[in-house]
Amino acid sequence: MKTRGIAPALGLAVLAAFALSACEQSGLAHRSLAPIPSETVALMEQAGTTKEAPMLIRAYKKEAELEIWKMRSDGHYVHLKTFPMCRWSGQLGPKRRQGDRQVPEGFYAIGPAQMNPNSSYYLSFNVGYPNALDRALGHTGGDIMVHGACSSAGCFSMTDKQIAEIYAIARSSLGGGQRAIQMQSFPFKMTAENLAKHRLDPNIDFWKQLKEGSDHFEVTLQEPQVAFCNRRYVFNAAGAANLDPEAACPPLKQDPEVAQAVAEKSAKDQAKIAQLAQSGVKPVRIVYQDGGQHPAFASRVPEVSRPETIVPPTEITLDEKPNRGAGSAVANLAVKSPVVTLAGAKAVDESRQTRVVAMAPMRSDHRDMSALAASDPSPTNSPKKLARSNRDASAGDIPTPPASIGVRKSAAAHSSKSF
Numbered sequence: 001m002k003t004r005g006i007a008p009a010l011g012l013a014v015l016a017a018f019a020l021s022a023c024e025q026s027g028l029a030h031r032s033l034a035p036i037p038s039e040t041v042a043l044m045e046q047a048g049t050t051k052e053a054p055m056l057i058r059a060y061k062k063e064a065e066l067e068i069w070k071m072r073s074d075g076h077y078v079h080l081k082t083f084p085m086c087r088w089s090g091q092l093g094p095k096r097r098q099g100d101r102q103v104p105e106g107f108y109a110i111g112p113a114q115m116n117p118n119s120s121y122y123l124s125f126n127v128g129y130p131n132a133l134d135r136a137l138g139h140t141g142g143d144i145m146v147h148g149a150c151s152s153a154g155c156f157s158m159t160d161k162q163i164a165e166i167y168a169i170a171r172s173s174l175g176g177g178q179r180a181i182q183m184q185s186f187p188f189k190m191t192a193e194n195l196a197k198h199r200l201d202p203n204i205d206f207w208k209q210l211k212e213g214s215d216h217f218e219v220t221l222q223e224p225q226v227a228f229c230n231r232r233y234v235f236n237a238a239g240a241a242n243l244d245p246e247a248a249c250p251p252l253k254q255d256p257e258v259a260q261a262v263a264e265k266s267a268k269d270q271a272k273i274a275q276l277a278q279s280g281v282k283p284v285r286i287v288y289q290d291g292g293q294h295p296a297f298a299s300r301v302p303e304v305s306r307p308e309t310i311v312p313p314t315e316i317t318l319d320e321k322p323n324r325g326a327g328s329a330v331a332n333l334a335v336k337s338p339v340v341t342l343a344g345a346k347a348v349d350e351s352r353q354t355r356v357v358a359m360a361p362m363r364s365d366h367r368d369m370s371a372l373a374a375s376d377p378s379p380t381n382s383p384k385k386l387a388r389s390n391r392d393a394s395a396g397d398i399p400t401p402p403a404s405i406g407v408r409k410s411a412a413a414h415s416s417k418s419f
Contacts, residue, residue, distance in 0.1 A: 032117030081146025084294030122148030
């Protein structure tokens with residue numbers, strides 16, 4: 001596995017030097033040396049993995065969850081914990097420009113240099129946005145973090161207690177020799193139900209690419225190799241490392257067994273989406289005032305940034321028939337703010353010009369070992385088995401996303417500016 005390319009001793013030396021340097025800069029970096037909680041270490045043992053084993057992160061905006069996966073000795077990943085997300089900002093859809101408050105969607109990588117023990121947001125690490133394909137698509141912005149403080153302007157925001165544990169797990173994996181931690185960021189769980197409901201969303205072509213990568217992971221339980229060509233993602237293709245994101249894709253070779261398994265899963269999911277659409281599941285557009293949070297934090301409003309924006313999102317039903325239903329969709333919109341009104345009207349207008357695209361999701365089969373604690377939303381645990389462009393730039397250019405694993409240095413301290 002490529003994740004074991006750096007000797008454990010070298011990985012530990014790199015992280016130790018980085019932590020020492022940060023400690024010399026301020027008194028905050030001791031937070032980064034906190035051990036992994038003993039309960040989590042016990043979970044690792046039950047799941048057949050170790051502290052030093054490689055890890056992988058999966059994040060879902062709509063569900064406001066961040067999953068931690070760890071590699072077992074057989075090279076396959078097992079789900080370890082799900083952390084409820086305290087805050088994310090923006091709307092469903094990828095990040096495209098500086099200051100849009102969007103949490104990125106795509107496949108990213110987190111190397112040792114992106115770990116920030118000196119963060120003003122308790123602790124943080126840079127997810128690696130923009131990757132090479134983001135840059136090829138003209139997407140701007142940067143310094144997108146997973147951090148504490150429950151405050152988001154385009155980041156994945158956790159509580160201080162949560163980020164301390166996540167950081168410790170990541171530090172141990174990188175110290176154990178993992179080159180970079182893959183982070184998979186999705187708008188929602190890639191289920192047939194979600195994709196059937198969002199089949200008219202202007203981001204659907206982009207989300208189909210993310211689902212393909214998700215399917216590769218679900219089928220193999222191994223980290224998908226990510227590359228890009230023709231302004232889109234390519235997964236598990238032999239010799240894909242040197243592909244140009246803006247050039248046409250050459251003939252690509254994949255492991256035949258994996259390719260067949262992914263194709264079978266995709267076909268099954270597409271059939272389920274078509275069945276749901278025929279049975280009356282309506283296409284929708286979900287509009288947030290400014291992102292959301294996990295329901296576990298509903299009683300902890302004072303801890304959350306911009307609590308006035310944490311209201312249930314507006315779900316707008318779209319009409320699949322062109323030139324019909326626009327007026328009723330606007331009329332049925334429960335107007336909560338000018339932001340929601342404008343976004344709703346834009347979604348309706350987009351639905352009149354967007355053709356229906358059948359897409360395939362994947363099912364989630366997690367079996368959590370424990371439920372979310374109501375008093376302290378730290379994670380659920382579970383070893384498990386495993387179109388088009390808008391006319392408007394703000395909701396606009398539907399991305400054909402990224403998958404680069406480029407490592408970027410994190411900022412010395414994560415500031416409160418818009419990203």
